[in-house]
Amino acid sequence: MRTQVAIIGAGPSGLLLGQLLHKQGIDAVIIERQTGDYVLGRIRAGVLEQVAVELLEEAGVADRLKSEGLVHDGFDIAFDADHLHIDLKGLTNGKTVTVYGQTEVTRDLMDARQKAGLQTIYGAQDVEVLDFDTNTPKVRYKLNGQTHEISCDFIAGCDGYHGVCRASVPEKSIKEYERVYPFGWLGLLSDTPPVQEELIYGNQEQGFYLCSMRSAQRSRYYIQCSLADKVEEWSDDRFWTALKGRLPEHLANNLVTGPSLEKSIAPLRSFVAEPLRFGRMFLAGDAGHIVPPTGAKGLNLAASDIRYLSRALFEFYGEKSEAGINHYSQKALARIWKGERFSWWMSMLLHRFPDNSGFDNKIQRTEFEYLASSEHAQRVLAENYVGLSYA
Ligand code: FAS
Numbered sequence: 001m002r003t004q005v006a007i008i009g010a011g012p013s014g015l016l017l018g019q020l021l022h023k024q025g026i027d028a029v030i031i032e033r034q035t036g037d038y039v040l041g042r043i044r045a046g047v048l049e050q051v052a053v054e055l056l057e058e059a060g061v062a063d064r065l066k067s068e069g070l071v072h073d074g075f076d077i078a079f080d081a082d083h084l085h086i087d088l089k090g091l092t093n094g095k096t097v098t099v100y101g102q103t104e105v106t107r108d109l110m111d112a113r114q115k116a117g118l119q120t121i122y123g124a125q126d127v128e129v130l131d132f133d134t135n136t137p138k139v140r141y142k143l144n145g146q147t148h149e150i151s152c153d154f155i156a157g158c159d160g161y162h163g164v165c166r167a168s169v170p171e172k173s174i175k176e177y178e179r180v181y182p183f184g185w186l187g188l189l190s191d192t193p194p195v196q197e198e199l200i201y202g203n204q205e206q207g208f209y210l211c212s213m214r215s216a217q218r219s220r221y222y223i224q225c226s227l228a229d230k231v232e233e234w235s236d237d238r239f240w241t242a243l244k245g246r247l248p249e250h251l252a253n254n255l256v257t258g259p260s261l262e263k264s265i266a267p268l269r270s271f272v273a274e275p276l277r278f279g280r281m282f283l284a285g286d287a288g289h290i291v292p293p294t295g296a297k298g299l300n301l302a303a304s305d306i307r308y309l310s311r312a313l314f315e316f317y318g319e320k321s322e323a324g325i326n327h328y329s330q331k332a333l334a335r336i337w338k339g340e341r342f343s344w345w346m347s348m349l350l351h352r353f354p355d356n357s358g359f360d361n362k363i364q365r366t367e368f369e370y371l372a373s374s375e376h377a378q379r380v381l382a383e384n385y386v387g388l389s390y391a
């Protein structure tokens with residue numbers, strides 16, 4: 001088989017790239033190791049930056065997002081007994097975020113791809129990326145016991161943190177930067193009304209919590225947990241009791257509990273690989289970087305990578321120019337590192353660090369008090385949360 005761009009991974013990065021390339025008449029095949037249902041079953045991100053919403057509109061997959069997404073003008077931060085509202089819209093001259101689950105973004109992209117009759121190979125095993133340091137890269141994979149090979153012009157590594165693409169780069173050609181946090185997030189999804197209309201990020205004596213949602217009837221909650229915790233040790237009742245114990249009293253009394261639809265523990269890490277281009281292979285999305293979800297940047301940084309990579313490929317095929325693909329890594333990394341900084345800053349502000357000294361805790365509390373006292377500090381937070389420009 002031959003295609004112009006072989007995309008490894010049918011998560012949001014791979015699917016969005018495939019959709020944008022298709023709209024420009026560029027042929028791409030997606031190779032995914034899981035089934036489509038498995039990909040849809042992963043409950044992850046919930047907040048889209050305004051620029052990401054605009055990119056999904058450009059991709060022609062935003063109809064449901066525009067009708068069902070919840071536009072949010074702000075969110076709350078609670079720190080011990082104190083509370084601060086961040087007026088995103090007021091602080092950023094009208095910008096907002098949209099609450100719309102990653103599962104729905106993925107579903108919209110999958111539906112568009114299927115409707116256009118585009119090829120996604122699900123259930124591909126033993127995927128290999130070959131000769132990407134030449135002008136004739138190849139992808140090899142097994143399906144139903146048969147070995148298949150795809151020759152292409154480019155490989156897009158959209159295969160996430162545990163994927164094969166970054167792992168196939170020679171160690172001497174890549175540098176990795178990482179920080180692992182000493183706690184995880186235990187997340188629960190339930191068909192219960194959200195505890196309030198806007199998101200609340202909290203830092204309480206027992207730890208971090210986040211009250212988010214997917215709709216007016218479906219809530220998404222997170223609490224900071226130990227890395228030693230196993231999700232099977234957390235009954236629904238234990239989760240609800242722990243969350244209630246962290247919420248401000250008026251909200252704890254307002255919390256509607258119910259059976260979990262999904263419950264999972266995610267470790268938190270900051271990670272960046274440099275560069276993001278290796279000959280004819282590019283890394284995009286979680287394949288190239290990971291952020292702690294505290295800043296709601298993971299999916300949004302994947303979107304900006306795809307914006308830059310798709311335009312670089314448009315230039316290559318449309319204008320026969322290599323300028324875009326030569327610049328992709330530098331351009332994507334500039335925005336990635338700003339997203340890493342913001343996600344790290346939000347994580348340092350909002351979690352209880354078991355090994356913090358008394359001084360560390362005083363600095364953390366002072367960070368909150370400075371934020372609460374300074375509109376300038378809140379404007380900095382707001383411009384990062386709604387999403388920095390793609391320029
Ligand atoms: P993905 O990991 O989503 O997709 C990669 C795809 O490649 C997968 O479908 C995988 O099956 C496939 N693949 C892997 N190896 C392969 C191989 N060898 N061959 C073929 N296919 C292969 N972000 C937020 O903004 N907010 C959150 O709350 C949040 N929570 C998260 C919770 C968890 C547990 C995780 C892991 C991530 C979370 N994220 C969150 C970040 C998440 O949303 C990612 O940023 C987003 O999934 C990135 O999308 P992709 O780059 O497409 O990577």
Ligand code: PHB
Nearest residue numbers: 045046212293294295296
């Ligand atoms: C979510 O709704 O899943 C969500 C929202 C904001 C975050 C992380 C996760 O920062």
